Amino acid sequence: MFAERRKRREQLIKTTKPGRDGTVRVTFALPVDEPGGAVSVVGSFNDWDPLAHPLRPRANNTRSAAVTVKAGSTLHFRYLAEGGMWFDDETVTAPEGVDVSITV
Secondary structure, eight states, rough: OOOHHHHHHHHHSOOOOOOOSSSSEEEEEEETSSSSSSSSEEGGTTTOOOOOOOOOOTSSSSEEEEEEEEEEOOOEEEEETTTTTOOOOSSSSOTTOOOOOOOE
């Protein structure tokens, strides 16, 4: 069951191909109920502002927020849940003491 859940989670951060303007759209998503309550994606792309990108419920039983950034950017990010609980995306690995990041 854990492997199945992890596989589902691996598919939740998605990027588009670069557009003519050299940008890509990155969609951060989580299951609609894990964790419960409000969640935002916070990172280098929004100056670590917890109000900038709240995850919104979607019809596919997820909640997500999207950002548009320049292709080749490295995004450092974490999720912030209700009650001030910070957590990382389980599908993105980071060296000890280093922010979770993806390059798009």
